[in-house]
Amino acid sequence: MNRGVTMAEQRKLPSRQENYSEWYNQVVLRAELADYSPVRGCMVIRPYGYALWENIRDALDRRFKATGHVNAYFPLFIPMSFIEKEKEHVEGFAPELAVVTHGGGKKLEEPLVVRPTSETIIGHMYAKWIKSYRDLPVLINQWANVVRWELRTRLFLRTMEFLWQEGHTAHATAEEAEEEARRMLDVYEDFLQNDAAIPVVKGQKSNIEKFAGALRSYTVEAMMGNTWALQSGTSHNLGQNFAKAFNIRYLDRNNELQYVWTTSWGMSTRVVGAVVMVHGDDQGLRLPPRLAPIQVVVVPIWRKDADKSPVLDAAYNLTRALREAGVRVHLDDREEHTPGFKFNEWELRGVPLRVEIGPRDVENRQVVLARRDIPGKAGKSAVPMDEIVPRVQEMLETIQQSLFDQAKAFMEANTHTVQTYEEFKEVLATRGGFIRVYWAGSDEDEIRIKEETKATIRCYPFDHDGSEGTCFYTGKKTNRVAIFARAY
RNA sequence: CGGGGCGUGGCGCAGUCCGGUUAGCGCACGGCGUUUGGGACGCCGGUGUCGGAGGUUCAAAUCCUCUCGCCCCGACCA
Numbered sequence A: 001m002n003r004g005v006t007m008a009e010q011r012k013l014p015s016r017q018e019n020y021s022e023w024y025n026q027v028v029l030r031a032e033l034a035d036y037s038p039v040r041g042c043m044v045i046r047p048y049g050y051a052l053w054e055n056i057r058d059a060l061d062r063r064f065k066a067t068g069h070v071n072a073y074f075p076l077f078i079p080m081s082f083i084e085k086e087k088e089h090v091e092g093f094a095p096e097l098a099v100v101t102h103g104g105g106k107k108l109e110e111p112l113v114v115r116p117t118s119e120t121i122i123g124h125m126y127a128k129w130i131k132s133y134r135d136l137p138v139l140i141n142q143w144a145n146v147v148r149w150e151l152r153t154r155l156f157l158r159t160m161e162f163l164w165q166e167g168h169t170a171h172a173t174a175e176e177a178e179e180e181a182r183r184m185l186d187v188y189e190d191f192l193q194n195d196a197a198i199p200v201v202k203g204q205k206s207n208i209e210k211f212a213g214a215l216r217s218y219t220v221e222a223m224m225g226n227t228w229a230l231q232s233g234t235s236h237n238l239g240q241n242f243a244k245a246f247n248i249r250y251l252d253r254n255n256e257l258q259y260v261w262t263t264s265w266g267m268s269t270r271v272v273g274a275v276v277m278v279h280g281d282d283q284g285l286r287l288p289p290r291l292a293p294i295q296v297v298v299v300p301i302w303r304k305d306a307d308k309s310p311v312l313d314a315a316y317n318l319t320r321a322l323r324e325a326g327v328r329v330h331l332d333d334r335e336e337h338t339p340g341f342k343f344n345e346w347e348l349r350g351v352p353l354r355v356e357i358g359p360r361d362v363e364n365r366q367v368v369l370a371r372r373d374i375p376g377k378a379g380k381s382a383v384p385m386d387e388i389v390p391r392v393q394e395m396l397e398t399i400q401q402s403l404f405d406q407a408k409a410f411m412e413a414n415t416h417t418v419q420t421y422e423e424f425k426e427v428l429a430t431r432g433g434f435i436r437v438y439w440a441g442s443d444e445d446e447i448r449i450k451e452e453t454k455a456t457i458r459c460y461p462f463d464h465d466g467s468e469g470t471c472f473y474t475g476k477k478t479n480r481v482a483i484f485a486r487a488y
Numbered sequence B: 001c002g003g004g005g006c007g008u009g010g011c012g013c014a015g016u017c018c019g020g021u022u023a024g025c026g027c028a029c030g031g032c033g034u035u036u037g038g039g040a041c042g043c044c045g046g047u048g049u050c051g052g053a054g055g056u057u058c059a060a061a062u063c064c065u066c067u068c069g070c071c072c073c074g075a076c077c078a
Helices: A007-011 A020-029 A046-064 A087-096 A119-129 A174-194 A241-246 A270-279 A303-326 A339-349 A359-364 A385-413 A423-428 A445-454
Strands: A034-036 A043-045 A078-079 A098-103 A104-113 A138-147 A161-171 A199-205 A216-223 A229-239 A249-251 A258-260 A261-268 A294-302 A329-331 A351-356 A366-371 A380-384 A416-417 A434-438 A456-461 A480-486
Touching: A007 A241, A007 A294, A020 A034, A020 A270, A043 A046, A046 A161, A046 A174, A046 A445, A087 A174, A087 A241, A119 A138, A119 A161, A119 A241, A119 A261, A161 A174, A161 A423, A174 A199, A174 A216, A174 A229, A216 A270, A216 A385, A216 A456, A216 A480, A229 A241, A229 A270, A229 A294, A229 A366, A241 A261, A261 A270, A270 A385, A294 A339, A303 A329, A303 A351, A303 A385, A339 A351, A351 A359, A359 A366, A366 A385, A380 A385, A385 A416, A423 A434, A445 A456
Parallel strands: A294 A329, A294 A351, A416 A434
Antiparallel strands: A034 A043, A078 A104, A098 A104, A138 A161, A161 A261, A199 A216, A199 A456, A216 A229, A229 A261, A249 A258, A351 A366, A366 A380, A434 A480, A456 A480
């Protein structure tokens, strides 16, 4: 079948240029981040992918704790009637609910919904717990799985079950709730930019795109390698909608009964997909050092038997020194694969830095460092053995920054401004990317644009200076700016 | 739910049109040996209810009927 095709060619990934979604699937599967499950639309997160998720989770959790939040856990099953209490919320979620109708061999009196999100059950509990202004604010987060009956699924980006965190807070005033919603959006931005090396556009969701039941939704939007947008985290100011639906009230200082103001905010395993798509190249994954399960892989090389043990000893000592310095390091001493094979494999799996050590290096008391973010010889450098720990640490920081800079440059290069709808369609069809426009259109206009071009409003960006311009679609004067893009 | 495609060892496929030996190839996997600075090689070995059910036939992966599952494209979405 494959006669005349070399081994290296057979094992190559499809290029991103050629077939972006096939590239994505192959990277996720072959890097062993995840695998398909026997149930359509679900996925298995494999140890390597889960280790990445654990690092994401820990980085976020640290930030949540630092901003005064505590973790708790609410149940998976929610009474059907709860979902129905908030009008917009039901309408938004009804089509994608998984419902349990039977238990213990009997039909249930009231069907149970498998949570698609937990506003309702948490609202119910808050109504019980909150009595006085002294009980506020309530700042709770939970790490959980949720289920949404999706029709078209993609590994990490959209699966029927996914892992996430959902923060749910209750406040005495509208101002405090707004402040909280914005603060958590900043936390997401900080995490994405500093740990995931993913630049984002921060802004508010349009009425069409906002969360079902929210007053306002905020979002951090990232640009994937094919210039599509991915909503990578959201934060909602829920106003008093859920407080009214679940009767969450407190007595204020004047002994008057008031509804609380609530927020919710979430980030999911979807960001794993974002990391893959933002940083990946035709060799595979490129993981930012702060999130990489393995930051450094050591590959020993020898030719003659006599070289084997000096090389392995040096590799072992090196590995131990790095581990003791707190570097997540792996020694690949498998004998059934050649160094070349290992180079390719660890590149596919996105390890940021590789240390090569062979007889020549042992003799010269040095090692070779190879950076994942700079392909081939250009990314290689020799480092004296006794400087290895500081040089590796420094190099990891450099790589972290370099990945961010590359992603940022890419996002900027693919962000366009247009004045007219004709121009909009033209840019979208030929170059894609984020399209920044003055916008005074209606909900109906937004839907029509989506139907005609598949582009949606990703957000009204916060970075707009407020100056006035002409809406590209309606021709009206406005000081609102919107970013449109194709999105996952 | 509408349109298109596919089910053959773990994975990717050939064989199906035109029925006929023991169903074949690559990869992966196991053993032994030689190898190892960018995807090593040799020898040996294991692996199949040909998606399922029924039918036609001396004979079915191949023909017929029914059925199940999956993938891709269109209406919803962290």
